[in-house]
Amino acid sequence: MGTVNGEPATMSTARAILLTMRPYQWVKNILLFTAVIFDGHLGSPVHVVVSLIGFALFCLISSSVYLLNDAKDHELDRNNPEKAHRPIAAGHLSPSTAFGLSFALTAGVLAIAFSLSLFFDIAHGAAFGAVLVIYYVQNLCYSWWFKRQPVLDVMSIAIGFVLRILAGGILLGIVISHWAIICTFFLSLFLGFAKRRYELAMLEGDGSHHRPALAGYDVAFIDQMLTVVLAAAVVTYALYTVNDNVIAKLHAPYLHYSLIFVVYGLFRYLHLIHRGEGGDPARTLLSDVPILVCAVLWLVSVLLALYVFTGDPPGVGKAVEPSGQSSIMDVREEVAVDAATRCFGPDGGGVCG
DSSP states (O other), X not given: OOXXXXXXXXXXXXXXXXXXXXXXXXXXXXXXXHHHHHTTOTTOHHHHHHHHHHHHHHHHHHHHHHHHHHHHSHHHHTTSTTTTTSTTTXXXXXXXXXXXXXXXXXXXXXXXXXXGGGTXXXXXXXXXXXXXXXXXXXXXXHHHTGGGXXXXXXXXHHHHHHHHHHHHHHHHTOOOOHHHHHHHHHHHHHHHXXXXXXXXXXXXXXXXXXXXXXXXXXXXXXXXXHHHHHHXXXXXXXHHHHOHHHXXXXXXXXXXXXXXXXXXXXXXXXXXXXXXXXXXXXXXXXXXXXXXXXXXXXXXXXXXXXXXXXXXXXXXXXXXXXXXXXXXXXXXXXXXXXXXXXXXXXXXXXTTO
16 A cells, blocks of 8 residues: 555545545634524524524635645645645645635535525625625635735634624624624634644744744744733623623623633633644644533523523612612712803803803
């Protein structure tokens, strides 16, 4: 039996294509369900089915991007001890086959996306298709240019995650909270910089031969970035869960308790990175037991907050002022009015007039 780069040379084409499409990475597209879960439509079969279709289309178009990217970078991947076994880099799948399949898959996905309104009562099917186009073009820009630019490479990845969460909302005609968008952006930056740190440590300073952008990074700089974006992600998520408008819209006064699992999950992943593990966030989510359990508990806590323990929490509500007494806000308003009257006078001719 022959070998190519240490790998068996007998892998079937179908298996090589499937591995290159990286199904385990589809877990990232779960973000499309943010809208249906957080807007209280998880009990609506139509909303769930439409979200599942959107999820499937995003999985396929993201796989088309992986096919394209691996075909383009197969020479670089051979210099990476972890990526050298990928089917194209190992010679199990030709780059031309991957290119052709990528473009065919993209065309099919976009055709389905733009025709969704013909089969479902979707008011923004074309807009969803437009988001898929933007996502694909953005990934083309990443593959050909952004991935070679330090910082911009990670920001481009973060934008891809934001597009996922926006696509889920557009598909259902739901406006995504700006807090959720900002939190997703910072969380994605954290995962991206963490992966770059792992790559630097794994490749022992020789990362530029594998990923050109690594030449512009060093561990100290990335650690600073991780500190900033980790803090920003936690704070924005916390602010989202305690925002009055969010609580009023979702009737979820206990959502902030889910912050416990967010903090632990992020700290656990950071711990793994410093131990030289967890270089692939998707694999880590599916393989690291503490993070997997934490993710499940976070989801359970969110579902309980959104669908079970709803309404106003005990002791929270509009305070009733005792008869004959003014609230602090009333007193402040009276003081402000009195000061304005003395300054300008009732007819505008006061001491400040």
